[in-house]
Amino acid sequence: MNITLKPLNQQVIVITGASSGIGLATARAAAKSGARLVLAARNKEALTDLEQQINLRGGKAIHVVADVGRQADVERIYEAAMETFGGFDTWINDAGVSIYGKLDDVTDEDNRRLFDTNFWGVVYGSLAAARHLRHTGGAIINLGSELSDVGIPLQGMYAASKHAVKGFTDSLRMELTEDEAPVSVTLIKPAGINTPYPEHAKNYTDKELTLPAPVYAPEEVANAILHAATHPERDIFVGGGSKLMSSLNKYAPSVVDWVNGNFMTSQQLLDKPARNRDGALHQHAEGGRVHGNHDGYVMKTSLYTRASMHPVVTSAVVAAAGAAALALIGNNKRKKRMQTTNQQESNYNI
Known part of the structure; x- marks a missing residue:
């Protein structure tokens, strides 16, 4: 089916996880492009500030305080969009949390909480979005990861949740295609991104957390997301590092296992004692920040990603x-x- 998506300045866009990081960067960029926004996250203060900033600059935004791991909260996001704007054109499932710790150290409670947000939040959001968009047309954009294709130590359950997001997203796309629904379904696969992600992760180690190189700016992910909101895409790798990891794992999986098994743990830990080990797994953290405190080199753009979006x-x-x-x-x-x-x-x- 030929799917046509509206220009951003004609769209209503729902963004979960909008209070910080990639979600916040995407909200700001979308508002600048003239989109009307429904902003969702757990942090009421950060959402209120963002809504006011957008509206004072001539945009139009509303916010909904919601935990996407609860289906009833996702339904409230849906209802707010319908009541305020009469619908929406793009739904972005960005909300996510992580845990750094060996699989046999992490509690069942924490693992389930992670899956509630990362997987079930995407499921609830996607199905709510599809209910409306199969009649009107539009885009569903899910945030996966380079770990949608590859597993690494210390973030095993996070990787598992992103594998699950990929499987669900692919299956949803097939079913909507089978039904001839005019809905584009895109999976975004970022590499390491300089957001507060390590600071917000639950930390089972005794060290401060970091991201393995290469690391990219969150604005590059926002650019890819908004590209997918106006151009039907199946997958977008953000960062050549993400594409490389996926390709190597496909063609030389034993090599990837050996490299990650021997070097990846040390690449995720700093030689500093851990501070806030609880993170944002069970409660919201500080919002309002797009960028993290990564102390290594951060690439502002990805030539690979730009080329893949504009072949x-x-x-x-x-x-x-x-x-x-x-x-x-x-x-x-x-x-x-x-x-x-x-x-x-x-x-x-x-």
């Missing part, structure tokens, strides 16, 4: 560059032939 333009640029290179080579060859000919004539005249 025609990229191909044209590459083709033009190739043509220019060939022309330059040809010009140099002509110059050399002329120089050789002139030299030969000079020698003959002598």
Whole structure:
């Protein structure tokens, strides 16, 4: 089915996890593009501030304090969108939490809480969105991870939840296609992103947490999300590192297992004692921050991601560059032939 998505300035967009990190970056970028917004998260203060900022700048936003791990709360998000705007065009399932700790150390309670947010929150949001969008058309955008395809130590249950999100998202896309519903379903797979993610994670270790390189800016994820809101896409890898991890795991899984098993734990821990070990697993953390405190290099953009989202333009640029290179080579060859000919004539005249 040919799916047509509206320009951002004609859309109503629902964003969960809007109080910080990727969700906050996406909300700000969407508002700047003229979209009307339904903002959801657990942090009332951060949502209220964000709503006021957007509305004072001439935008239109409302907020709903909600825990996406509770289906009733997700229904309240849906109802608020319907009552205020008469519907929505894009639903972004961004809310997420993490745990750093070995699998046999983490409690069942914490693991279930993680799955409530990361998996069931996506399920509840996607199904609510599909209920409306299968009649009107639009986009469902789910936040997966590079760990949707790869497992790593210390974040095993987080990786499991993102694998589950991928399986659910793929199946939902197939069923909507089978029903000929005009709905685009996209899975976003970011690499490490410089948000407060490590600070918000439940920490079972005795060290401060960090992200393994390469790390990218959250605005690059927001850019990919809003691209998917206007262009039907199946998957978008944010960061060449994410694509590389996925490809290596597909073609050389034993190599990835060995590398991650021997080096990945140390890449996620700093040589500093742990501070806030509870994080935001069971209660909201400080909101209002897009960026984290990553002390390594952060890439502002990803050439791979930009190229994957604009393949025609990229191909044209590459083709033009190739043509220019060939022309330059040809010009140099002509110059050399002329120089050789002139030299030969000079020698003959002598």
